[in-house]
Amino acid sequence: MRFLLTLAVLGAGFCLASDCGAAELKFYVGSSGPGAEGILTSSLDSETGVLSQPKLLAKVQHASFQALSPDGRHLYSVLEAAAGRLGSFRVEADRLQPLNEVDAKGAGPCHVWVDAAGRNLLAANYVSGSVACFPIRADGSLGEASSVVQHAGTGPDTNRQTGPHAHGIYTDRNDRFVYVPDLGTDDVFIYRYDPEGGRLLPSEPKSGRVTPGGGPRHLALHPGGRFAYVCNEMGLTVTAFEVDSATGGLKSIQEVGTLPEGAPRKGVTLAEIFCHPNGKFVYVSNRGHDSLTVFASGEDGRLALVENVAGVPATPRGFALSPDGRWLVCAGQGAGTLNAYRIDPTTGRLTDTRQAVPAKAASCILFAR
Secondary structure, three states: OOOOEEEOOOOOOEEEHHHHOOOEEEEEEEEOOOOOOOEEEEEEEOOOOOEOOOEEEEOOOOEOOEEEOOOOOEEEEEEOOOOOEEEEEEEOOOOEEEEEEEEOOOOOEEEEEEOOOOOEEEEEEOOOOEEEEEEEOOOOOEOOOOEEEEOOOOOOOOOOOOOOOEOOOEEOOOOOEEEEEEOOOOEEEEEEEEOOOOEEEOOOOOEEEOOOOOOEEEEEEOOOOOEEEEEEOOOOEEEEEEEOOOOOOEEEEEEEEOOOOOOOOOOOEEEEEEEOOOOOEEEEEEEOOOEEEEEEEOOOOOEEEEEEEEOOOOOEEEEEEOOOOOEEEEEEOOOOEEEEEEEOOOOOOEEEOOOOEEOOOEEEEEEOO
């Protein structure tokens, strides 16, 4: 048996990896914008939080957001261009082997999601405001769309809400419902989901609503399934919803701001949101303010501010929590770096590891399975 010697940064002396429980947690990095190279990979030491230097796995353009198959053997990426495409890849040791590309059935794809059973890939198209479902073939490649839905509607902001802008797409843990935050209409659209047929079906109610002008962007479902949290890109708030287990309906129970009192709001937009695996905390990134906001999630689903962590890498478009819930890795699209933060499992607070590794135009973090 081979042992790896790891230097413990918070304590004295050395320890064996097998004794410390250290592991290299692999993750993928999407990139988009000036200087972007494609899809990269890096890893995080589960004991020290030290990040490895990222390596390029696939040289593709506009690869802003990715999703993995449940077994981790295939990766899917948006190719975020006006003529939207989606790409499928087989995960290999040192590269992503391209399988095929398909038409995203809309303009400006920005988010993808693989359902819990690994049957279908779902995509949200921002520019056109449409969503689509694609069957995943036995070899991991994508078939032609089995369902396409065009959103309709507007919001009060005459600059950004003149039409629909689907910004995220998510299945619930049982593949019964699909949720789509639409920045252009202030809806979180709800669909009944047929995973075997790959169909998005009308639902009643058809959506949950955020405050007009909020611009819902991304959603995080609570691990217990009873609550959902939506970050509102334009309103700089998080809306907490109670989820109806029978209908999938979303009942708004709270809206809370993410910025410190008195903080400038001009040029600030929210980006990503995740629930901690233990269900006790919710994390949100603030672009422009360049900070991470931490909330505690109560038994009733309501949020209470824990802290706002300033000085994260510029334009934190994407971040992710490690599967063990001990680390947060943040992608600074503007800074072109990745930064790691230790998570206190009791309080949810973040401790900066004071390191940064280069990743040009980093926009998405996705931990391997």
